[in-house]
Amino acid sequence: MNRGADESRGHPPATLMNSLADARSLVCVGHVSPDADCLGSALALARAWSASNGRRASVHFEEKTVSARLDFMLDWAEVEPAVDADFADADADRIVVVDTSQPSRAGVPKTLPEDWHRSGTVLNIDHHFTNTCFGEVDWIVDDASSTSELVYLLLRAMGLPIDPVSASLLYAGMYTDTGGFSLPNTNAKALHTAADLVELGASPSDIAARLDRSLGPAQFDLLKLIYQNTRRAADGALAYSSISHTELTQMGCDASDIDEQVNVPRSVMGISIAALLTEVHPGRVRLNLRGEHDTQVAGLAQQFGGGGHRQAAGAILACPLNEAVERVVSAAAEMLGAQTCGTTQR
Numbered sequence: 001m002n003r004g005a006d007e008s009r010g011h012p013p014a015t016l017m018n019s020l021a022d023a024r025s026l027v028c029v030g031h032v033s034p035d036a037d038c039l040g041s042a043l044a045l046a047r048a049w050s051a052s053n054g055r056r057a058s059v060h061f062e063e064k065t066v067s068a069r070l071d072f073m074l075d076w077a078e079v080e081p082a083v084d085a086d087f088a089d090a091d092a093d094r095i096v097v098v099d100t101s102q103p104s105r106a107g108v109p110k111t112l113p114e115d116w117h118r119s120g121t122v123l124n125i126d127h128h129f130t131n132t133c134f135g136e137v138d139w140i141v142d143d144a145s146s147t148s149e150l151v152y153l154l155l156r157a158m159g160l161p162i163d164p165v166s167a168s169l170l171y172a173g174m175y176t177d178t179g180g181f182s183l184p185n186t187n188a189k190a191l192h193t194a195a196d197l198v199e200l201g202a203s204p205s206d207i208a209a210r211l212d213r214s215l216g217p218a219q220f221d222l223l224k225l226i227y228q229n230t231r232r233a234a235d236g237a238l239a240y241s242s243i244s245h246t247e248l249t250q251m252g253c254d255a256s257d258i259d260e261q262v263n264v265p266r267s268v269m270g271i272s273i274a275a276l277l278t279e280v281h282p283g284r285v286r287l288n289l290r291g292e293h294d295t296q297v298a299g300l301a302q303q304f305g306g307g308g309h310r311q312a313a314g315a316i317l318a319c320p321l322n323e324a325v326e327r328v329v330s331a332a333a334e335m336l337g338a339q340t341c342g343t344t345q346r
């Protein structure tokens with residue numbers, strides 16, 4: 001395990017910088033269902049690295065899993081999508097995995113062998129404390145606000161160009177991972193980094209408009225339904241909402257429209273845990289969890305085979321929605337030491 005020892009706070013390890021400087025080509029990949037931090041860090045790294053040396057950098061995100069809300073980031077970045085050949089040994093000189101805690105969560109092509117991450121070419125940059133350090137070089141800073149903040153520090157340390165587009169991509173990643181600079185990971189260092197990115201050309205109002213004020217009619221109706229379906233349980237310590245596959249499709253929405261809506265149950269006063277359960281396909285339920293105050297939810301997500309951060313985690317449950325709601329509510333109540341009886345379940 002190479003967490004960069006005393007280099008970990010803001011100084012990328014020399015091994016990482018040397019490896020990137022020597023690479024002939026890069027493929028940047030993130031986790032499945034990539035969020036803005038994942039997209040921003042991968043796209044900005046690919047863009048800045050390639051601009052500095054003219055070598056090929058591509059990105060790979062699992063098809064159709066990028067939220068429609070975040071498509072603008074791909075449009076802004078203009079980074080080429082990777083093709084399978086980019087992952088072949090001779091071509092994928094370096095695979096950079098960002099914001100991804102374990103290799104099984106990485107959005108790499110399904111055609112790759114299971115031990116793809118042992119090829120000796122994988123560079124792993126992340127801020128999840130559950131990161132399994134699966135790379136040839138691992139730079140894991142679990143108190144960084146976001147992987148985008150780490151990529152910013154990396155680009156600065158390597159002297160790579162951060163143009164207004166790269167600055168905007170990184171700012172968008174930081175903005176969402178910090179809940180619009182409102183969550184406990186919003187510290188002075190994160191705000192200084194964000195200020196640097198604004199000086200480099202990121203527009204806070206344009207980016208927030210794209211991320212927070214751009215709901216289409218179907219996404220707005222979906223949000224209304226998530227409000228309507230919100231319930232409380234565990235003596236008020238848990239707020240959760242759920243969306244069935246039928247509801248999702250009736251709205252004209254699909255799995256790509258679900259990202260941060262767990263903020264709806266999260267906005268209820270006095271809760272410790274917020275959960276959103278979305279039946280993305282019949283019998284396949286995506287669980288998003290958030291912990292408020294000091295409540296940690298990574299362990300709860302792990303009970304269902306998922307993972308994440310201490311206070312923001314998720315999992316996929318392979319069961320009908322009703323059953324998933326029941327299992328999650330009862331596990332959360334047990335964790336919170338509360339009784340589930342008397343709660344309203346959908």
Ligand SMILES: [Mn+2]
Pocket residue numbers: 037038099127146147177
């Ligand atoms: Mn992140």
